[in-house]
Amino acid sequence: MKDVYITKLEKTRAEILVSLKEQKTCITICGGTGCHAYGCLKVAKAFEDEIKKQNLQELVDVRTTGCHGFCERGPIVVIQPDGIFYQRVQITDIKEVIAETIKNKKIIERLLYVDPRTKERIIQEKEVPFYKKQKRIIFGNNGFIDPKDIRDYIALDGYKALAKVLFDMTSEEVIEEIKGSGLRGRGGAGFLTGRKWEICRAANSEVKYIICNADEGDPGAYMDRSLLEGNPHSVIEGMIIGAYAIGASEGFIYVRVEYPLAVNNVTIALDQAKKFSLLGHSILGSEFNFDIHVFRGAGAFVSGEETSLMASIEGRRAFPRQRPPFPALEGLWGKPTNINNVETWANVPLIINKGADWYSQIGTKKSKGTKIFSLVGKINNTGLVEVPMGITLKEIIYDIGGGIKENKKFKAVQTGGPSGGCIPAEKLDLPIDFDTLIKAGSMMGSGGMIVMDEETCMVDVARYFLNFTQEESCGKCVPCRLGTRQFVEILTRITQGKGEEGDIKKLEDLSESTKAGSLCGLGQTAPNPVLTTLRYFRNEYEAHINKKACPALVCKDLIAYYIEPEKCVGCLLCLKNCPVDAISGERKKVHVIDQELCIKCGACFDICPPKVMAVSKYTGRKKDRMIKKASR
Amino acid sequence: MRKIFSEFSPDQRELIHIIHKVQKEYGYIPPERISEISRHLKISESEIFGVLTFYKTFTLEPRGKHLITICMGTACHVRGAPAILDEFRRRLGIEPGETTEDKLFTLETVNCVGACALGPIVISDGTYHGQMKMREVEKVLKKYKNEKAG
Ligand SMILES: Cc1cc2nc3c(=O)[nH]c(=O)nc-3n(C[C@H](O)[C@H](O)[C@H](O)COP(=O)(O)O)c2cc1C
Ligand code: FES
Numbered sequence: 001m002k003d004v005y006i007t008k009l010e011k012t013r014a015e016i017l018v019s020l021k022e023q024k025t026c027i028t029i030c031g032g033t034g035c036h037a038y039g040c041l042k043v044a045k046a047f048e049d050e051i052k053k054q055n056l057q058e059l060v061d062v063r064t065t066g067c068h069g070f071c072e073r074g075p076i077v078v079i080q081p082d083g084i085f086y087q088r089v090q091i092t093d094i095k096e097v098i099a100e101t102i103k104n105k106k107i108i109e110r111l112l113y114v115d116p117r118t119k120e121r122i123i124q125e126k127e128v129p130f131y132k133k134q135k136r137i138i139f140g141n142n143g144f145i146d147p148k149d150i151r152d153y154i155a156l157d158g159y160k161a162l163a164k165v166l167f168d169m170t171s172e173e174v175i176e177e178i179k180g181s182g183l184r185g186r187g188g189a190g191f192l193t194g195r196k197w198e199i200c201r202a203a204n205s206e207v208k209y210i211i212c213n214a215d216e217g218d219p220g221a222y223m224d225r226s227l228l229e230g231n232p233h234s235v236i237e238g239m240i241i242g243a244y245a246i247g248a249s250e251g252f253i254y255v256r257v258e259y260p261l262a263v264n265n266v267t268i269a270l271d272q273a274k275k276f277s278l279l280g281h282s283i284l285g286s287e288f289n290f291d292i293h294v295f296r297g298a299g300a301f302v303s304g305e306e307t308s309l310m311a312s313i314e315g316r317r318a319f320p321r322q323r324p325p326f327p328a329l330e331g332l333w334g335k336p337t338n339i340n341n342v343e344t345w346a347n348v349p350l351i352i353n354k355g356a357d358w359y360s361q362i363g364t365k366k367s368k369g370t371k372i373f374s375l376v377g378k379i380n381n382t383g384l385v386e387v388p389m390g391i392t393l394k395e396i397i398y399d400i401g402g403g404i405k406e407n408k409k410f411k412a413v414q415t416g417g418p419s420g421g422c423i424p425a426e427k428l429d430l431p432i433d434f435d436t437l438i439k440a441g442s443m444m445g446s447g448g449m450i451v452m453d454e455e456t457c458m459v460d461v462a463r464y465f466l467n468f469t470q471e472e473s474c475g476k477c478v479p480c481r482l483g484t485r486q487f488v489e490i491l492t493r494i495t496q497g498k499g500e501e502g503d504i505k506k507l508e509d510l511s512e513s514t515k516a517g518s519l520c521g522l523g524q525t526a527p528n529p530v531l532t533t534l535r536y537f538r539n540e541y542e543a544h545i546n547k548k549a550c551p552a553l554v555c556k557d558l559i560a561y562y563i564e565p566e567k568c569v570g571c572l573l574c575l576k577n578c579p580v581d582a583i584s585g586e587r588k589k590v591h592v593i594d595q596e597l598c599i600k601c602g603a604c605f606d607i608c609p610p611k612v613m614a615v616s617k618y619t620g621r622k623k624d625r626m627i628k629k630a631s632r
Numbered sequence: 633m634r635k636i637f638s639e640f641s642p643d644q645r646e647l648i649h650i651i652h653k654v655q656k657e658y659g660y661i662p663p664e665r666i667s668e669i670s671r672h673l674k675i676s677e678s679e680i681f682g683v684l685t686f687y688k689t690f691t692l693e694p695r696g697k698h699l700i701t702i703c704m705g706t707a708c709h710v711r712g713a714p715a716i717l718d719e720f721r722r723r724l725g726i727e728p729g730e731t732t733e734d735k736l737f738t739l740e741t742v743n744c745v746g747a748c749a750l751g752p753i754v755i756s757d758g759t760y761h762g763q764m765k766m767r768e769v770e771k772v773l774k775k776y777k778n779e780k781a782g
Contacts, residue, residue, distance in 0.1 A: 033745070071748075222747070258744070298648060300687050312648065318687075377711065417706075464709055579719070601718060602715055
């Protein structure tokens, strides 16, 4: 039996490889959610139609792949095998791409990426600075794979690790390999994966479960989504290997409901895996049986916490519970359950294929391998980046990310989501791994990196996160429920200019009690955004409280908009765009904002042409002076 | 409903799957369906009600014809999502979670849809609008309003 299936797998692989060797030109179009939003599906459809119209099907393939990571530049089109990288491709460009690049092998300069520093046009994807410092061992295949076609994954050595594990390794050997790699969980806490498996393996029970946590609740992080959407089989293969090592017979992928494309692609992938006998009864002809179900979440942040997630799968409210007992011993329906994050699972086949020794050379002493970060916020090159552990923040933000938008000043980077913190400019040289981030007061979390510039108010950011945790607190334990509410109340007051002497001390005390008293990680880490902003940006709190000023000019109650008379050209643009008709003036005459009517929406600030820039924001004493001057 | 039930075994583990299905079918969870689910799964109505209200995706009220979802995730927040939300609130005259009187629009917020690179993001009936500007809010709404008029 075994030989039949392995032969089938290898035969498929060989066939695909041969067809690839024929070096047919392939137009790959990124089909991640980011590019979807830019209209990549229409671009893909237009390519297909045009190829058909010109009868080129024999020569050219069109393939929609997983996310390439450089979402800022979508829709992204890469032409293989030459690796020509076109960005921001529109439907109107398609005829030209086919006529010039496909038929005449000529590059279209206009569609190339221009390095903003050297002004050089770059032809190949791998030469683009955004990709150069990355190490894309987990995420890199996304751009070559059509996630809806298992054969693409198989061609890239897919399910080789599974065959190796099933027929050449014992469960214990698999666990040893994972332990030896030093892999730590990518879902937040960084627990050693091999160790966790070992505990679950040792648990005495006929029935065991495994879970893939794809709830990805941290706002601003989307690497799990991109992996599941773009390369679902890497996650599935990891899960099957894990199930074999632990002795589980049933698995669940818990996907958040906000990710419809991920649910869709993973469901297709599971069906296809079954057809290749990679799931179900007697996998690849071995004696191992295992199946996976998809479970859609329903919009609750706390359901990403492992014990809540299990309650949710059981069909109940996602309340967390006290640990111990840990899920590895008592999890789903009271049975031993091993839960890992999407990215953790995706690392597993690679470790089995390349070996623990190879893997553990990447990274730092205690954090091995790579980590995918979502680099977002006020940064030039937004997208997903995969880097070796131990790289510095500076390298990520400046070399890969291309620096801050509009050349503004970098202020902080927020990592770890609502449980994490803000890291200031002084720490840009910090080599990042699980432990250095904790030392800096933040944490790895699932890998969101939200870059903030001088126009981001740190008190507002703290209020934002505490408002988030307050809304998401499940309410089961009092310290979290009431603590977060009190945080929001104090922080809101401060941002409204109603801060009082002693508020900072109050925040610090509240942090202590919420940390100590909360039942689950949500409450225990909720104060982190406040604590780190207090630690690194205390002066901003003081300005809000003592001077009633918002230095970043964000907090509405503390700022005023003002049209500079000497700059205003009287173009009527702001006047027409003001939603509350608070601006008066005539063509070619200076416009004036009625401060009484102004709702501070910022429409005038946004619309005033960049050449004119007549609208300014003021805060604190300067603001009072301006208002006085204007009312005269 | 019978068709929905036929797909699921009468076990509590199917509860959330069933609610998803009902919501997809009706656009919300009609109260009378709760008792039917209760009978099928043999769990109390109050337990089902508890689950329904715990998860934000489920709604007991019919939604408007068009659903406007605004991302309030961190990446969108620092790129100006609050101002966009304010503009929708003002133009529609409703708060997040509410539906306009003419039942044309429901306004909702969500914490990150995973398209952070394009923030601030607004989704209207499944269409993503990236890098939203305040002056584009009216455009998004107008399309639907015209539809209704025309
Ligand atoms: C409030 C809260 C939310 C969490 N959300 C997630 C999540 O969205 N995704 C995730 O993988 N882990 C999340 N975790 C961590 C999980 O509880 C668990 O540690 C993780 O899934 C284990 O996988 P790992 O060992 O591979 O990291 C969350 C934890 C807490 C306390
Ligand atoms: S923060 Fe809005 S899409 Fe992620």
